[in-house]
Amino acid sequence: MKLLKFIGCGLLVLATGCASAQDQTNLAPRADSVLRAACQFLQQTPAYSLNAEIWREHVDESGQKIQFSRTVTMDVKRPAGLRLEITSPNTARGFWYDGKTLTVLDRKHNFYGVTPMPATLDATVDTAHDQFGMDLPLIDLTLSDPYQNAMAQVTGGKYFGIAPVLGVLCHHLAFTQDNLDWQVWIEDGPQPLIRKFVITQKNEPGAPEFTALIMHWNVSDRVDDSDFAFSPPKGAAKVEMQEAGNSK
Amino acid sequence: MKSHFTPCLTLSVALVVLGAFNLSAADWGSLHGNNRSAPPAYHQQSQPSRAPEMNGAPAPAMRPEAVRTPESHPAVQPQRERPQQDVRADNHGAARPVMDRTPDREVDRRRMDIDEDRRQSYYWSDYHSGMRVDRLPDGYRRFHIHDHDYFYFGGVYYDSGPSGYEVCAPPVDADIPALPPGAEAIQVGDTVYYYAAGAFYVQQSDGSFIVVPTPLGVTVALLPPDATSVVVNGIGYFLADGVYYQPVMQGGVTAYLTIPAP
Numbered sequence: 345m346k347l348l349k350f351i352g353c354g355l356l357v358l359a360t361g362c363a364s365a366q367d368q369t370n371l372a373p374r375a376d377s378v379l380r381a382a383c384q385f386l387q388q389t390p391a392y393s394l395n396a397e398i399w400r401e402h403v404d405e406s407g408q409k410i411q412f413s414r415t416v417t418m419d420v421k422r423p424a425g426l427r428l429e430i431t432s433p434n435t436a437r438g439f440w441y442d443g444k445t446l447t448v449l450d451r452k453h454n455f456y457g458v459t460p461m462p463a464t465l466d467a468t469v470d471t472a473h474d475q476f477g478m479d480l481p482l483i484d485l486t487l488s489d490p491y492q493n494a495m496a497q498v499t500g501g502k503y504f505g506i507a508p509v510l511g512v513l514c515h516h517l518a519f520t521q522d523n524l525d526w527q528v529w530i531e532d533g534p535q536p537l538i539r540k541f542v543i544t545q546k547n548e549p550g551a552p553e554f555t556a557l558i559m560h561w562n563v564s565d566r567v568d569d570s571d572f573a574f575s576p577p578k579g580a581a582k583v584e585m586q587e588a589g590n591s592k
Numbered sequence: 593m594k595s596h597f598t599p600c601l602t603l604s605v606a607l608v609v610l611g612a613f614n615l616s617a618a619d620w621g622s623l624h625g626n627n628r629s630a631p632p633a634y635h636q637q638s639q640p641s642r643a644p645e646m647n648g649a650p651a652p653a654m655r656p657e658a659v660r661t662p663e664s665h666p667a668v669q670p671q672r673e674r675p676q677q678d679v680r681a682d683n684h685g686a687a688r689p690v691m692d693r694t695p696d697r698e699v700d701r702r703r704m705d706i707d708e709d710r711r712q713s714y715y716w717s718d719y720h721s722g723m724r725v726d727r728l729p730d731g732y733r734r735f736h737i738h739d740h741d742y743f744y745f746g747g748v749y750y751d752s753g754p755s756g757y758e759v760c761a762p763p764v765d766a767d768i769p770a771l772p773p774g775a776e777a778i779q780v781g782d783t784v785y786y787y788a789a790g791a792f793y794v795q796q797s798d799g800s801f802i803v804v805p806t807p808l809g810v811t812v813a814l815l816p817p818d819a820t821s822v823v824v825n826g827i828g829y830f831l832a833d834g835v836y837y838q839p840v841m842q843g844g845v846t847a848y849l850t851i852p853a854p
Contacts, residue, residue: 398621400621400706402706402710405773410710410713412706412709412710414705430705432709434708434709434712435705435708435709435845437705437844437845439844448841448844450841450845450846452708453839453846455839455841455846456841457840457841469624470628472844473624473625473628473629474628476842476843476844477842477843477844478843478844479620479621479622479625479843479844480621480622480625480844481621481622482621482622483621483622483624483625484622484623484624487624493623493624493627494623496623496627497627521627523626523627524623524626526623543620543621543622543623543626545626554620554621556621581827581828581839583838583839583840583841583846584840584841585840585841586811586840586841586842586847586849588842588843
């Protein structure tokens with residue numbers, strides 16, 4: 345009986361080992377190491393700002409893909425500060441998180457909503473998503489462990505060499521997971537900054553994509569705490585922050 | 593007398609649409625959101641909420657007796673005679689419904705800030721009640737409802753005037769074979785509403801869609817084209833076709849909740 349248990353345990357260990365080996369086979373070491381370096385750099389940067397342009401594809405009823413673009417500015421101070429501005433000629437929204445509350449301001453209509461939030465960015469990002477159904481672009485960059493977040497469901501990754509993004513030479517990586525494919529372009533240099541990001545919703549009709557081009561990073565200037573404090577514009581009306589129906 | 597609607601049908605439609613929806617993934621601009629997300633049902637509605645407050649001033653409580661749920665504000669009248677309609681393909685163009693679409697596609701979309709962009713591509717976004725046109729667009733549909741002639745195209749309803757046609761509010765009981773572009777599915781209890789251009793529709797047993805009275809306690813992404821800003825007791829609302837809309841934040845964007853007259 346003991347012998348059978350021993351053999352059983354051995355087979356289990358062997359099977360686990362095989363699974364790991366398979367995972368390693370699907371994930372190119374260079375893709376993993378470049379992404380890990382970028383995530384570590386981001387993780388160890390206590391505060392930063394960035395400017396980006398994002399495109400979200402919508403597939404209409406005829407199957408035609410339409411891209412809608414926004415400009416995003418983001419200020420982050422770990423572990424509990426976030427400022428986000430999402431703008432276009434049609435819309436302008438601001439987000440403030442100061443470790444206690446999250447405020448959303450619709451600048452176009454001059455409405456704002458405020459709701460209590462947990463004390464960390466990680467927990468706040470979860471709450472904003474789960475409880476309020478918020479789709480916050482580039483929020484992956486704000487998490488305390490961006491590598492773990494990125495690789496959580498990855499089943500394979502490839503390295504495609506160096507490619508330019510807005511004139512900056514970058515490592516081009518592509519990852520796949522069951523629900524998504526995604527690509528990232530990471531600056532080749534002492535500061536491995538993420539310069540471009542594409543998420544492909546491969547299981548959606550028409551496989552729409554989300555694209556972000558990060559045009560400017562600032563990882564050296566100090567981000568002041570006052571940046572995360574919200575002050576209502578003149579005439580702004582406070583409205584209720586509705587929870588998402590049954591979205592989760 | 594023909595019944596165009598039964599509760600069983602409503603439930604069936606809801607289940608069918610929900611079933612289609614649950615097969616789809618979410619649409620999020622982050623890995624975190626995608627990985628965390630189970631697809632939500634379409635904008636399932638909650639109860640009416642508080643009115644907005646002006647810059648820190650507390651909002652007065654809504655009078656409980658004034659709050660009507662969609663269930664108590666019947667959106668569909670069963671056992672009703674279908675209004676007379678004329679869809680002949682005569683000299684006003686094809687009778688085939690234009691802008692045909694499947695409703696469940698719109699269900700599969702989270703509330704995002706692209707609605708303002710998308711609405712600009714819809715025919716109805718350029719029209720509001722009171723506008724006059726000399727001629728109707730090709731492919732229009734004619735209704736005879738409540739002893740009155742109406743005309744329809746792409747989510748816009750017209751009334752005949754002394755000289756030409758005038759855009760009017762969507763007449764309750766108007767029946768169209770396909771939803772207007774941009775229709776947003778909203779489930780309230782067992783009822784699935786479709787909202788576009790200020791009109792709420794419910795699907796009938798024959799697959800067509802009928803205009804129903806605006807249900808209360810429902811949140812929509814866009815105001816009706818006719819909506820005007822009003823202030824009641826120092827609080828801002830929007831008013832369209834006799835219905836008040838209260839702004840709220842939903843999913844990080846402004847949405848509008850239908851409420852009783854404040």
